[in-house]
Amino acid sequence: MATENKYQKSIDRLNQAIGKEIATTLQYLYFHVHFEDDGYEYFSKMMKQTSITEMFHTDKIADRILFLQGEVEMMPSFEPRKIRDVKEALEFSMTLEQRTVDSYNEWARLCAAEDDQITHKLFQDLAKEEEEHLDMFRTEMENMLNYGEQYLALQSIAHSKEITKK
Structure with missing residues (x-):
């Protein structure tokens, strides 16, 4: 008779976190290639780097x-949404990050209550990094709102200049 793993609740939460991390990795990669x-x-580089960071979270x-x-379950929690509008992508990214921060804070609390201090700390550390992503997306949204289409036009012009240098 197999014995129940005393950390099964932590493992289940961690697998839910893996699903979030894989899904956001794919979502941000989708944004990267389209931007x-x-x-x-x-925006493209920002999304690529954020995608890579999310992949490292999956590994941890x-x-x-x-x-x-x-057992590690490598199943994304959702399929990437086909969002091509930068503002909509930022709004969706902020929602993803806020939900993840909320989940990780809750799971950290539950793990601490179950005497799993290491997983508690892992969730705290991950929540901090996800808050950094949230802050970055909020800043970009503020720039979009403050500078409007000019903000995107300047990026496009800079990209065109870079191509002509090659």
């Missing part, structure tokens, strides 16, 4: 699951 194609070089979480002797 790059549209000539929005800065998977390591913790394996240490707890759990």
